[in-house]
Amino acid sequence: MTSTTPMAFTGAPLDLAENQRDAASLTVFSKADNARAFVMFHGRFLVKNGDLVMVHPLQIKGSHLYDPGPLFLGLDGKTPMFAFSFAKEEEALKLVKGAELDHLRNLSFLMDGRQLALAGRAKSLFDWHRSHRFCSNCGKESKPQAGGVTRQCPTCETDHFPRVNPVVIMLVLDGDNCLMGRGPEWPDGAFSALAGFVSPGESLSEACIREVKEEVNIDVENPEFKFSQPWPYPGQLMMGMVCQAKNTKITLDTKELADAKWFSKDEVRSVFEGTNAQKGTPFICPPPFTIAHQLIKAWLAE
């Protein structure tokens, strides 16, 4: 089982320029003729006709920005790439005539892979800054460092690095059937792979086995890692897995799931290929930019 299409939110052609993040280098980068920046406001991106709006960093001079100020994403070839989170909506909107602000979830259906990867990285970093403004060691306000990819506490000098939270997401298989669940807030008919956060002290395999047991009371074996995906809602790393069921009777944890069902490979294929329109769709599949979609697609291809 391999992913047959590029995973959304991966593939940003970025050199993170770890050794060029001192103040002098950042000033040179921000003034370079070819420097580019995209613009956010409260988690939404400035777009025009479905594309991220790119401005020169000097265009935002005088605008009110949220912490961490200019976020230096890295070098795209020789192009310094920045992102800015605006504090005032009207200042963001007036940068480009006809531009609008939209959520990444909506844009994920439209953007090309490269833009999506850059936007996902920026969103994860801004989300981390917003939730880690104060030092977790002494409680005083920390300051962004190195173009916004770390923070440091000026009081106790603790360095803080962006958090990435691992999540296991797995297809539970029983022969030619797979089990999927539906979260309580999801639209009717939407089903996807089970998922849950990895706990401290747990391997991916142990997390996979525990989560399936907790959510549907099914014992699984042979958990197998397939591929991963950064998921910027906010800063998660999805670990795509498959595992084999040892028994098949579903007992729902109703706090976690509204429903869970076994689906045959033929049913799942009919949804993916859109060949079930007359009969009514057995379920609504997760969209192509999700790792769940890729896990299902790879299973169908086996």
Ligand SMILES: [Zn+2]
């Ligand atoms: Zn501190």
